[in-house]
Amino acid sequence: MVPQDRLNEILEKRYKGFTGFCGIRFDEVREEGCVVSCELRPELLNPSGIAHGGLIATLTDVAAGLMALHADGWVHNIVTQSCNIHYLRPGIGDRLQAESRVIRKGRRVCVVQVDCYTPEARLFATALYEIAYLDD
Numbered sequence: 001m002v003p004q005d006r007l008n009e010i011l012e013k014r015y016k017g018f019t020g021f022c023g024i025r026f027d028e029v030r031e032e033g034c035v036v037s038c039e040l041r042p043e044l045l046n047p048s049g050i051a052h053g054g055l056i057a058t059l060t061d062v063a064a065g066l067m068a069l070h071a072d073g074w075v076h077n078i079v080t081q082s083c084n085i086h087y088l089r090p091g092i093g094d095r096l097q098a099e100s101r102v103i104r105k106g107r108r109v110c111v112v113q114v115d116c117y118t119p120e121a122r123l124f125a126t127a128l129y130e131i132a133y134l135d136d
Helices: 005-013 018-022 055-069
Strands: 024-029 034-039 078-087 095-105 109-117 123-133
Touching: 005 018, 005 055, 018 024, 018 109, 018 123, 024 055, 024 123, 055 078, 055 095, 055 109, 055 123
Parallel strands: none
Antiparallel strands: 024 034, 034 095, 078 123, 095 109, 109 123
């Protein structure tokens, strides 16, 4: 288990760049799963006024990566090897949330399921990721 101050340092580093621009927040990191969320701002919407598909892909990618890092004890760097996202209904509301959990963790790859919810707890997207652990 990573000490909380070290975890905060790791998360702060990961919040910079594109993740920070999108406003993605790290809400929970626990053994059973991780939760990230994003406040919907006008620049993150598509022309129909709903969450842009690219934002949803980013939200699920961040949630999957966070879970894979946590499952590995924050030892290795990671990259997304593959993903399959199903957009089930419009991503609408003030804040969208993604919950991730490990399906299987291997030595080199971690398979992670991510479910996305509206503020009313309606499932609007689901994704399956393969996250690869990089050699040092």
